[in-house]
Every structure is written in structure tokens, then in C-alpha cells.
Amino acid sequence: MATILAAALLGVGVLVLGATVLPATATQVQATDGDNPIPVGANTCPVLDGKVDVNGSHTSLQVTTAGLGAPAGALISGYCVKSGSTKQGFGPRWVTVDPPSASVVITYPGLTPHGQMFAISHYSVQYTYAGSTPTQTPTDTPTSTPTDTPTDTPTDTPTDTPPSTGPFDWNWKYAGPSCSALTVTYPSNIPAHQSNDVNVRFETPDGKTFTLNFHNNSADWTGTVTFDFTHHPAWPAGLTVYKVVWVQVSGTNYHWQGKLSCPGGQPDPAPVTTPTGTGTTTTAGSTSGSFNWDWTYPDPTCDSLTVGYPSDLPAGQANDANIRFRTATGSFTLNFHNDYETWSGYRQFDFLAHPDWPAGLSSYAITWVSVAGTNYHWQGNVTCQTQQLTQAGATQTFATALTSVSRWHTGTARLRKGRALAARTVTVRQTDGTPVALQRRTTGTWHTVRRITPTADKVRVKFPRETHKRRVAYRLDVPDTGLVTGTTTQPLTVHVR
Structure with missing residues (x-):
């Protein structure tokens, strides 16, 4: 590659x-x-x-x-x-x-x-x-963004008080919604650019669903903020009977989920945290005639996230994506938001081109992704580094994934002639799909013995039979493809007797 x-x-x-x-x-x-x-x-x-x-x-x-x-x-x-x-x-x-x-x-x-x-x-x-404005690029003037001043007196008193001191808790909770509003009390120590997005999903009597998005393009929300459902510009005209079924608040991994029947409902006393996992496909859509709200998308790469939106995704769902990063100095989240319409088909969200990408950032890890329109969240640890290249006075920044190898043994082993070392399973992460080379050195030069294609970040290393009494060494080599750094392990020395 x-x-x-x-x-x-x-x-x-x-x-x-x-x-x-x-x-x-x-x-x-x-x-x-x-x-x-x-x-x-x-x-x-x-x-x-x-x-x-x-x-x-x-x-x-x-x-x-x-x-x-x-x-x-x-x-x-x-x-x-x-x-x-x-x-x-x-x-x-x-x-x-x-x-x-x-x-x-x-x-x-x-x-x-x-x-x-x-x-x-x-x-x-x-x-x-540069200078042209794509039709789907968000501007600083949202069409459906709530103001920083709550429009209603809170209808619920939050039951969970987020922490305000010590290390930030990414699992802080908020109170369940009422039939008319959601009230969120943001932690005082929430990192910058985390508290600017809220999504609330509703179900109508005919079984259809819709989502209201509250987004703040100009600043972060702080303190206690109430998000009024029925005064949202996208609230369906004449709707009076419905259920509140799901809430997502940026800045926390916690999601409220329940069946709050309105009018007259009460907040769900036992919120449920949405399960997370590792997505591997972009296949999504209807199951037995109903939309699959658990559709998944591929893992992020170091410089972008590509999402394939289901063709039957209900209207108003695909307008928001959040990606969380960890650095040596803390965490931050990039938000991609569409104020004008919903995204469809395949869309690539470029991290390094985002206006909030930190200047001069040289290393980071991607740890969490949230895409509006699905309950699924990707969570993991994609470690990355950046490099800058200059040509004709123009400097461009490229992101590269850091390759790592673990469970490979180094040092010295002894073996009788005519035998082979026992096979072992080694963990190899971020190879860009390229085979891992098992290399052997006998007279000062390294030669590739075999190439092994990783499966689920694992390779099964099988060593050749040694037919001569001598000293040999083995190592694993992962090539630098430009998208991953590649790496070479320290050698394992074998004394054949």
C-alpha cells in the first residue's frame, strides 16, 4: 500500500x-x-x-x-x-x-x-x-439554534448534580426530560467546546419518530439551561400526543432512554445508558418494516470519519457528528453540524480541516464518536501523530496512525537443531491492512521468512525449523505506508545447539 x-x-x-x-x-x-x-x-x-x-x-x-x-x-x-x-x-x-x-x-x-x-x-x-461556500457547510447563523438564555422556567429539578472539581467525569448525568422540556445542569469544569449540542427523540402515536436538535454555534452553554420542545422551530404543528424516548447531550457518554408518555407523563426514574462497541459496517436500515436505530459506521481514521447514512433514515436525523480526542494536555471534541438540511449518502468529516482543530497539535488519540441518527457510539483508542510538509512555500499537515506491536518476546532462547520455536500470537495494531513480515537474520542481513495478514489485530507467528547449529535472530516488521508509521520490533535471539 x-x-x-x-x-x-x-x-x-x-x-x-x-x-x-x-x-x-x-x-x-x-x-x-x-x-x-x-x-x-x-x-x-x-x-x-x-x-x-x-x-x-x-x-x-x-x-x-x-x-x-x-x-x-x-x-x-x-x-x-x-x-x-x-x-x-x-x-x-x-x-x-x-x-x-x-x-x-x-x-x-x-x-x-x-x-x-x-x-x-x-x-x-x-x-x-477557498472562499466559496458549499451548500451544506454550517455558518455562524443557525436556523434552529436555541439561545443561551432559557426560554422557560425549568419544569424539572435535576436529580443528578454533575461533579465540578477534580478530574472531569465523562459519564456525568442530567435529569430525565419532562413532556415540555429538558433541563441540563452542566458541570462547571466541563472542557471547552463540549456543551454546544442536544438531541431529543420523540415517537408519535402512529409509531413514527423525529428528533429535535438544539445547537449553539456561538458559544458553550454553562450553568443550568432549559431546552423547550414545543417552542422549537421544528416542532410538528398540532402535535399534542407523543412520547419522549431518547436524549443525547454532548459532553457526556450518558444517554437518557425511556418511554415518557405525553401529556401527563413523568420522567423515567431509571435512565439507561446506551451500550457502546466497535462498529465495522455501514449497513443499516429497516428491520421487519421498522427503522434500525442501532446502525453502525466504520471506525475513524487519524484524519477523518466516513459515515454511510441509511437510505431510509427518518428526516431530520442526520445533521450532527461529534468526535472526541485525547491529548497530553486534556481532551477536546470536534462538532460537525448542518443547520440547513440533513446529510445523506456517504460523507467524510475531515478533522484537520475543521476550524477548531488545535494549531500545532503533533500527537493525539481518537477515543469516542457520536453520529446523530443512531444509538451506536464508537469507542476505542486510535493513536496518531502529525507531520508538516512544505512545497513551494505552502505547508500541509498530514496525520499518520501509530503502529504498535505487543506480546512479542525479545531476549534470548535456546533450541535444539531440527526443531522450531513454539508458535505465538502477537497483537499488532494500526497496520493499514498490510501483512506483517517475520524476518530472520543469520549472517548479518535480515531476510523475510513469511508475511502474515492480521485478523482482528492479531497475527499467529509460526517459526521455521532450524536445520543448522548457529545463532539466528527473529523480528517482526510492519511497513510505513504513509497512512501508518510502521514499526520494527527488537530481535529475539535463538541459540541453536
């Missing part, structure tokens, strides 16, 4: 794999589905602003406007990517990059039936230009 960039840009041993870049045609391809420019029934990606044929088997490629020779000020606003046959369901897919970025990691959405990433056949990119 390799990173497609101009060699002069990287200067760090990245290989350009025979890519063919075709110039954009004069005819503009018209969108067939929102901002999706792929013609209906197409077997290949349209040329757009540049089409690249990929040689070899690569599941992810980092591309930049500089490497593609884009005009000054160009940013990648989306890309088309194809893996295989359209008849088999692996034809061209469209991914919107939000916000537009000069650097994008291209992957084919979803996973194979065996849980692997798809190989890329070709892709094409579409540009926007």
Missing part, C-alpha cells in the same frame, strides 16, 4: 504507483442525487476534476491537491471511488468531504463479507475553491 503524492512533496520515501491523472473535461457532469455527480447506472467514475487509475491492490490512498496538480486555492469537496463490478454491488460510490480539504484519505465505503477493506480500482475528485 502506498500514498499517492508528488515525490517532491513528500521527500520521505513515498512511492507514486503509476497513477494516470486525466484532465477534467470541459463538460460539467450534472448531479443525479443531491451533490452526487455519478450518473445513474454508471460503471465507472466520471472524470470530474481529475481521474486516477490505481495500479496494484490498495485499500486506502492519501491524496492532496498539490499531488494532483490542482489549481491554486482548490480543495477536494468530494470524490468518486470504484472497487469492482457494479453488478456485484461494488461499483462507483460518492463520498462528500466535509469540510472540503487539501488532503483526503480515499477508501471504498464499507467492508467485504470477510471484514476487510475493499481494494480501489480508480477514483476521481471534485474541487471547490
Whole structure:
């Protein structure tokens, strides 16, 4: 696997794999589905602003406007990517990059039936230009954002008082909702940029659901804030009978869940925390005629999150995504919000291009993701580092995942001739899907004995039989692909007697 960039840009041993870049045609391809420019029934990606044929088997490629020779000020606003046959369901897919970025990691959405990433056949990119305003980019003037001044007197007194001193508790709780409002008392020590988003889901008598979103683009909410349901601009006209079923408040892992019947209901006395796990697919939708609110999305990468929204996602759900990061100095959350409409199809949220990305941040870990429209939250520990590269006076920042190997034994072992070391299972994280090489040194030079493809971050290392009395050494090597750092273990020395 390799990173497609101009060699002069990287200067760090990245290989350009025979890519063919075709110039954009004069005819503009018209969108067939929102901002999706792929013609209906197409077997290949349209040329757009540049089409690249990929040689070899690569599941992810980092591309930049500089490497593609884009005009000054160009940013990648989306890309088309194809893996295989359209008849088999692996034809061209469209991914919107939000916000537009000069650097994008291209992957084919979803996973194979065996849980692997798809190989890329070709892709094409579409540009926007600095200073232009994409139709779905949030502005500083939200259309449905509550003010910092509560509109009603709180109808409930919070039953849980969040902590205000000591290490911040990411599992703090708020009181259950009433039929008319949700009252949240924010901890005084909540980190900056965490308290700016609330989602409340309702169920109507016919079994349909809708979600109200309260979002603060200008500041963080503090103290006690009441969010009035029936005065929200998106409250359905004439609705008087309904149930409150779910609440999400940014800044806490806790979710309220229940069945509060209105009018006349009482808050659920026993809130339930939504389970979390590791998502692996983008497949979601109806189950036995009802929408599956537990649909999942792929794990984040170091520089972006790609979400495939279900085609049957109810209206008003897909307008918010939150990603939490941990650094040496604390945690912070990036919020992507759409004030104008809901997202659909495949959308890529670029971390480094977000206006709130901390300048100069060199290392971090992604620990938590929340996407509006699903109960599922991703939680994990994706460790990353950044590097800056300069060409022709322009500096670009790239994110790379830190590869790690554990449970590999070093030191010295003794073995009789004609035998082999016992096989062992080793944990290898963030390899970019590349095989791990078992290498052996006998006379001063390292040679690859075999390559092992990781499964669920594990490799089973089997050693060859030793046929000579001598001293040999073994190590594991994970290559640097440009998307991951790669690593090489310390050697295990074997005395063969």
C-alpha cells in the first residue's frame, strides 16, 4: 500500500504507483442525487476534476491537491471511488468531504463479507475553491439554534448534580426530560467546546419518530439551561400526543432512554445508558418494516470519519457528528453540524480541516464518536501523530496512525537443531491492512521468512525449523505506508545447539 503524492512533496520515501491523472473535461457532469455527480447506472467514475487509475491492490490512498496538480486555492469537496463490478454491488460510490480539504484519505465505503477493506480500482475528485461556500457547510447563523438564555422556567429539578472539581467525569448525568422540556445542569469544569449540542427523540402515536436538535454555534452553554420542545422551530404543528424516548447531550457518554408518555407523563426514574462497541459496517436500515436505530459506521481514521447514512433514515436525523480526542494536555471534541438540511449518502468529516482543530497539535488519540441518527457510539483508542510538509512555500499537515506491536518476546532462547520455536500470537495494531513480515537474520542481513495478514489485530507467528547449529535472530516488521508509521520490533535471539 502506498500514498499517492508528488515525490517532491513528500521527500520521505513515498512511492507514486503509476497513477494516470486525466484532465477534467470541459463538460460539467450534472448531479443525479443531491451533490452526487455519478450518473445513474454508471460503471465507472466520471472524470470530474481529475481521474486516477490505481495500479496494484490498495485499500486506502492519501491524496492532496498539490499531488494532483490542482489549481491554486482548490480543495477536494468530494470524490468518486470504484472497487469492482457494479453488478456485484461494488461499483462507483460518492463520498462528500466535509469540510472540503487539501488532503483526503480515499477508501471504498464499507467492508467485504470477510471484514476487510475493499481494494480501489480508480477514483476521481471534485474541487471547490477557498472562499466559496458549499451548500451544506454550517455558518455562524443557525436556523434552529436555541439561545443561551432559557426560554422557560425549568419544569424539572435535576436529580443528578454533575461533579465540578477534580478530574472531569465523562459519564456525568442530567435529569430525565419532562413532556415540555429538558433541563441540563452542566458541570462547571466541563472542557471547552463540549456543551454546544442536544438531541431529543420523540415517537408519535402512529409509531413514527423525529428528533429535535438544539445547537449553539456561538458559544458553550454553562450553568443550568432549559431546552423547550414545543417552542422549537421544528416542532410538528398540532402535535399534542407523543412520547419522549431518547436524549443525547454532548459532553457526556450518558444517554437518557425511556418511554415518557405525553401529556401527563413523568420522567423515567431509571435512565439507561446506551451500550457502546466497535462498529465495522455501514449497513443499516429497516428491520421487519421498522427503522434500525442501532446502525453502525466504520471506525475513524487519524484524519477523518466516513459515515454511510441509511437510505431510509427518518428526516431530520442526520445533521450532527461529534468526535472526541485525547491529548497530553486534556481532551477536546470536534462538532460537525448542518443547520440547513440533513446529510445523506456517504460523507467524510475531515478533522484537520475543521476550524477548531488545535494549531500545532503533533500527537493525539481518537477515543469516542457520536453520529446523530443512531444509538451506536464508537469507542476505542486510535493513536496518531502529525507531520508538516512544505512545497513551494505552502505547508500541509498530514496525520499518520501509530503502529504498535505487543506480546512479542525479545531476549534470548535456546533450541535444539531440527526443531522450531513454539508458535505465538502477537497483537499488532494500526497496520493499514498490510501483512506483517517475520524476518530472520543469520549472517548479518535480515531476510523475510513469511508475511502474515492480521485478523482482528492479531497475527499467529509460526517459526521455521532450524536445520543448522548457529545463532539466528527473529523480528517482526510492519511497513510505513504513509497512512501508518510502521514499526520494527527488537530481535529475539535463538541459540541453536
